[in-house]
Amino acid sequence: MSDARAVIAKRVARMFKDGDIVNLGIGLPTAVANYLPEGINLVIHSENGVTMMGPKPLEGDEDKDVIDAGGRPSTILPGGACFDSAMSFAIIRGGHVDATVLGALQVDKNGNLANWMVPGKVVPGMGGAMDLVVGAKKVIIAMEHSTKNGEFKILKECTLPLTAVAEVDWIVTELGLMEITKEGIIVRELAPGITPEEIQAKTEAGLIFPENIAIME
């Protein structure tokens, strides 16, 4: 994992309370579980019908019937439960998940999220993302601040088809921690050495900088 992605995963890992029920998306969000602070144990919910999903199994210990939402071999920890997809999404939509961590193609200042298609190019589908974003109590977007080509991802208004309207609460990138509020996007923490001017230059939406901005660890 690149340094930027490790920085993001580490910061997201400190956003939970012990015992929170959390659904981690595929890719960078999955790595969050590797950085949980001492004393913080989460109930990981996996959309394919598991609670207490654990780490990947040791080689040779794979179970053909236990995978994570990305299709990789996984494990179920003591206290885990298995259920069907209707139950899994009742848990999600019903507000029983404390937080979800997802990647994004675009997020905007109103908390709109686009992460399921680029028309005419890549159309993977939304999978469980639309339900997760609508149903989880807290929606955390964990992503690199700009695209590989340096284009904005945090916008005034999303231009790609939306995953959900006004559901995103937090954005964590390698540059900082941002909270989406009715007033706009408030920068709560900046990565070491990053100035307000630098993060603003890489963000299309206007950012709000309060007086006390902590350093992101």
Add this chain to the structure above:
Amino acid sequence: MMDKVTNIEEIKKSVTAGKTIMIGGFLNVGAPEKLVDMLIEKDMKDLTIITNDTSFPGKGPAKLIERKMVKKLICTHIGTNPETGRQLNAGEIEVEFNPQGTFVERIRSAGAGLGGFLTPTGVGTLVAQGKQIISVGDRDYILELPLKADIALIKAWKADRMGNLVYRRSARNFTPLMAMAAELVIVEAENIVETGSLDPDEVMTPSILVDMIIPGGYENE
């Protein structure tokens, strides 16, 4: 009707062209490989397939896509199968994407005799296009309609001869719902046991929903 265990030739006779077929499984876990192969052996065309994803290349429902047997796909995600994406972009296949919670609840609705359900998922997105929006209290919901099939092809970990089913770990996923939502429900079971040997409390899908059973399901082991 107390013994539903049969062979693949009998199943081939029961499956005829022009059908809408549900296939269980999440990224191939819980997918009935042998029943998918049966569709290939029959060389069926123009199928409408209802399945969560199209698996990984060469596995489960992906094999139907690769052989161009599918006219329309109703699913939630195709990102793990580049060939499905290629056919979609080339206009060779029609794909209807559903949010996963909506997808499974539509199937459940069909099986449960409901006229549909109201979900907040997808409000304000492309998913809402052409659908009725109903406000309850201060929140908008999409009216989503039932999704049923002619045939469901599913996998169980254990089946008794009468058709009571038990699933294992994350292989359960969409299967119990699909077993409710199709005219003909065909099960590929990893283990077939005598009727009466399953504890009634252990049964996840009651036998009344199941029509035919064949042994199989161990290709991935």
